[in-house]
Amino acid sequence: MDNLLEIKDLHAGIEGKEILKGIDLSIRPGEIHAIMGPNGAGKSTLSAVLAGRPDFSVTQGSISFAGHDLLAMSPEERAWAGIFLSFQYPIQIPGVSITNFLKSAVAAKRKATGEPELSPAQFLKLLKEKMALVKMKGEFAKRDVNVGFSGGEKKRNEILQMAMLDPVLSILDETDSGLDVDALKIVADGVNALRSPEKSAIIITHYKHLLDLITPDVVHVLKNGRIVATGGLEIADRIQNEGFDGING
Amino acid sequence: MADEKDILAAAVERDYSEGFVTEIEQEFVPKGLNEEIIRLISAKKQEPAWLLDFRLDAFRKWQQMTPPKWGHLSRLPEIDFQDIIYYAAPKSDSDRPKEIDPALQETFDKLGIPTGEREVLAGVKSKVAVDAVFDSVSVSTTFRRTLAEKGIIFCSFSEAVREHPDLVRRYLASVVPVGDNFYAALNSAVFSDGSFCYIPKGVKCPMDLSSYFRINASGTGQFERTLIIADEGSSLSYMEGCTAPMRDENQLHAAVVEIIVEKDADVRYSTVQNWYPGDAQGRGGILNLVTKRGLCRGENSHLSWTQVETGSAITWKYPSSILLGDNSSSEFYSVALTNHYQQADTGTKMIHIGKNTRSRILSKGISAGFSENSYRGLVRMNPGADGARNFSQCDSLLIGDNCGAHTFPVIQNLNPRASVEHEATTSRISEDQLFYCNQRGLATEDAIGLIVNGYAREVLSRLPMEFAVEAQKLLSVNLEGSIG
Numbered sequence: 001m002d003n004l005l006e007i008k009d010l011h012a013g014i015e016g017k018e019i020l021k022g023i024d025l026s027i028r029p030g031e032i033h034a035i036m037g038p039n040g041a042g043k044s045t046l047s048a049v050l051a052g053r054p055d056f057s058v059t060q061g062s063i064s065f066a067g068h069d070l071l072a073m074s075p076e077e078r079a080w081a082g083i084f085l086s087f088q089y090p091i092q093i094p095g096v097s098i099t100n101f102l103k104s105a106v107a108a109k110r111k112a113t114g115e116p117e118l119s120p121a122q123f124l125k126l127l128k129e130k131m132a133l134v135k136m137k138g139e140f141a142k143r144d145v146n147v148g149f150s151g152g153e154k155k156r157n158e159i160l161q162m163a164m165l166d167p168v169l170s171i172l173d174e175t176d177s178g179l180d181v182d183a184l185k186i187v188a189d190g191v192n193a194l195r196s197p198e199k200s201a202i203i204i205t206h207y208k209h210l211l212d213l214i215t216p217d218v219v220h221v222l223k224n225g226r227i228v229a230t231g232g233l234e235i236a237d238r239i240q241n242e243g244f245d246g247i248n249g
Numbered sequence: 250m251a252d253e254k255d256i257l258a259a260a261v262e263r264d265y266s267e268g269f270v271t272e273i274e275q276e277f278v279p280k281g282l283n284e285e286i287i288r289l290i291s292a293k294k295q296e297p298a299w300l301l302d303f304r305l306d307a308f309r310k311w312q313q314m315t316p317p318k319w320g321h322l323s324r325l326p327e328i329d330f331q332d333i334i335y336y337a338a339p340k341s342d343s344d345r346p347k348e349i350d351p352a353l354q355e356t357f358d359k360l361g362i363p364t365g366e367r368e369v370l371a372g373v374k375s376k377v378a379v380d381a382v383f384d385s386v387s388v389s390t391t392f393r394r395t396l397a398e399k400g401i402i403f404c405s406f407s408e409a410v411r412e413h414p415d416l417v418r419r420y421l422a423s424v425v426p427v428g429d430n431f432y433a434a435l436n437s438a439v440f441s442d443g444s445f446c447y448i449p450k451g452v453k454c455p456m457d458l459s460s461y462f463r464i465n466a467s468g469t470g471q472f473e474r475t476l477i478i479a480d481e482g483s484s485l486s487y488m489e490g491c492t493a494p495m496r497d498e499n500q501l502h503a504a505v506v507e508i509i510v511e512k513d514a515d516v517r518y519s520t521v522q523n524w525y526p527g528d529a530q531g532r533g534g535i536l537n538l539v540t541k542r543g544l545c546r547g548e549n550s551h552l553s554w555t556q557v558e559t560g561s562a563i564t565w566k567y568p569s570s571i572l573l574g575d576n577s578s579s580e581f582y583s584v585a586l587t588n589h590y591q592q593a594d595t596g597t598k599m600i601h602i603g604k605n606t607r608s609r610i611l612s613k614g615i616s617a618g619f620s621e622n623s624y625r626g627l628v629r630m631n632p633g634a635d636g637a638r639n640f641s642q643c644d645s646l647l648i649g650d651n652c653g654a655h656t657f658p659v660i661q662n663l664n665p666r667a668s669v670e671h672e673a674t675t676s677r678i679s680e681d682q683l684f685y686c687n688q689r690g691l692a693t694e695d696a697i698g699l700i701v702n703g704y705a706r707e708v709l710s711r712l713p714m715e716f717a718v719e720a721q722k723l724l725s726v727n728l729e730g731s732i733g
Contacts, residue, residue, distance in 0.1 A: 052687075053684055090685070091682050101689070
């Protein structure tokens with residue numbers, strides 16, 4: 001089967017400083033890949049580059065996504081094509097309710113992909129259904145996006161957006177950081193419910209906890225801008241016991 | 250990778266869809282301003298002697314005055330007041346035909362302003378009575394009969410002078426004196442038309458009343474005069490909208506609005522100001538130099554101002570309230586958006602005279618491009634204003650690096666038992682916010698529109714429904730091409 005995502009010899013950085021120093025990574029439809037690594041390894045840079053964050057620049061290499069040259073696409077075009085990034089630090093948008101924000105986002109994506117607009121009733125039905133997935137009450141949708149949210153609420157809101165936008169490739173950037181056990185479970189259940197043979201995900205994490213709840217197909221270790229090890233869950237076990245120092249490819 | 254600034258630079262320039270000109274035969278008075286011109290305008294309108302005297306008195310006062318220079322408005326040009334035509338009217342209107350001229354009908358249709366009652370009654374438009382003013386004259390006022398059944402007078406100012414001279418004479422210049430300021434004096438000398446509204450005692454006006462101002466003729470100024478009187482225990486929601494053609498010249502708009510609110514009466518005055526703002530290089534646009542003031546004369550009277558200012562090259566405007574009656578209250582909710590080379594100096598004055606009077610100011614400035622946006626406000630607690638309270642909040646939002654936002658709040662508290670609070674914030678639309686929205690599939694301009702509407706939401710939510718929708722669209726449209 002063709003790869004959904006294919007990263008070849010990717011070099012990228014910010015403000016002239018190279019952070020990713022030659023990444024190769026292939027993900028097939030339906031696969032979940034975990035990327036683990038110590039602070040400063042380049043995990044968040046990889047997610048930012050995949051989503052097209054403008055302050056990061058790619059100096060070498062290529063990324064192909066569903067047969068398209070991803071690097072030629074704007075951030076919103078990537079979103080329309082089905083890439084979703086769950087932010088490590090979700091951003092506040094005062095005065096804009098979750099409902100309003102999601103209505104705009106869903107409408108923009110459907111317009112771009114040529115799907116018919118949802119009626120208000122259809123949209124609200126979908127929203128209610130997806131909110132139940134992350135155990136949110138109806139009142140929550142009236143709150144301003146990420147304003148005054150707890151850490152757990154922010155991450156659940158990210159997963160809600162993911163569920164509403166129905167991406168082909170979800171990138172969860174340290175979605176587990178700062179979550180208590182209950183919130184972690186809700187987030188993991190939400191992600192698992194969205195698994196399908198066509199949908200893939202990249203889970204970026206420091207710790208094994210989340211991988212106990214969302215079982216990955218492949219685990220990669222990222223250190224100093226390079227993938228130094230690739231394997232199954234046993235790598236995560238090794239990291240849990242020995243730390244990242246012991247893994248050098 | 251396409252940089253977001255490139256995307257913005259390539260984005261279409263702001264489309265001022267109201268910028269068309271109506272081809273219609275008009276009559277003008279000769280260019281320039283002197284006593285003869287004033288006599289001519291007054292004669293055309295067949296005014297009584299007292300009104301001509303009022304105008305001439307204003308003119309003489311104006312001649313002694315100089316334009317105020319304190320506004321933060323570096324692009325306000327020296328205006329040659331002899332180079333302006335002070336009266337322009339559609340020709341067919343001179344004998345007030347029963348039917349509105351088809352060309353005018355079409356103009357207001359194009360602007361979405363109902364000048365007929367049929368489509369409103371058919372439920373196409375929401376029920377609003379409209380006074381449509383085209384250059385210097387009111388061309389149509391709807392629902393007058395329905396309103397008259399409740400004793401409500403809603404008509405053009407000129408007609409009020411003919412039909413209700415006692416009311417006009419009693420209240421005209423009672424809130425904004427003739428010599429109040431340079432532009433108010435000019436307006437008092439040459440005002441042509443506008444709206445007049447009287448709500449009798451105890452009457453709740455059954456529908457929103459609205460004035461729509463349209464500048465069409467080139468080389469002219471518009472000097473409308475609006476007078477609103479809410480008698481004891483009455484209530485009214487009033488809306489005002491305005492547009493003008495796109496032209497390379499600056500055109501002057503110097504209006505005066507006076508509102509009298511009696512005991513227990515409630516007036517809500519909403520404005521969506523969308524005068525032509527000039528082009529992206531700062532050529533042309535309306536000079537909007539306006540005096541608006543309300544007098545909360547009776548106990549428990551209430552006046553709220555809500556304004557969304559997106560148009561005009563220059564805005565100089567301070568809708569103000571004098572809280573004379575005990576327990577009277579007023580609010581000022583404002584969103585002022587400036588883009589390209591627009592400059593706005595706008596705010597309010599809250600003058601607390603009565604006991605336990607309350608006021609609230611919420612001002613949201615949005616600056617983009619090379620524009621300058623200033624909030625200027627005065628809160629004054631007079632010695633007798635025991636227990637009076639004011640709370641002011643002035644927020645500024647900056648888009649891009651070349652614009653300016655300023656606040657000039659003045660507080661005069663002459664009563665130790667009165668309280669005044671003021672808060673101010675300045676923020677920017679961050680790259681992080683834009684990227685977050687982009688990642689969710691919102692293109693940058695849509696993202697800016699969404700963020701700006703969120704920022705302004707608390708003010709927009711005060712507008713009547715139909716106006717709120719229009720205002721939201723305007724905020725998004727007027728920011729097109731705002732970064733780059």
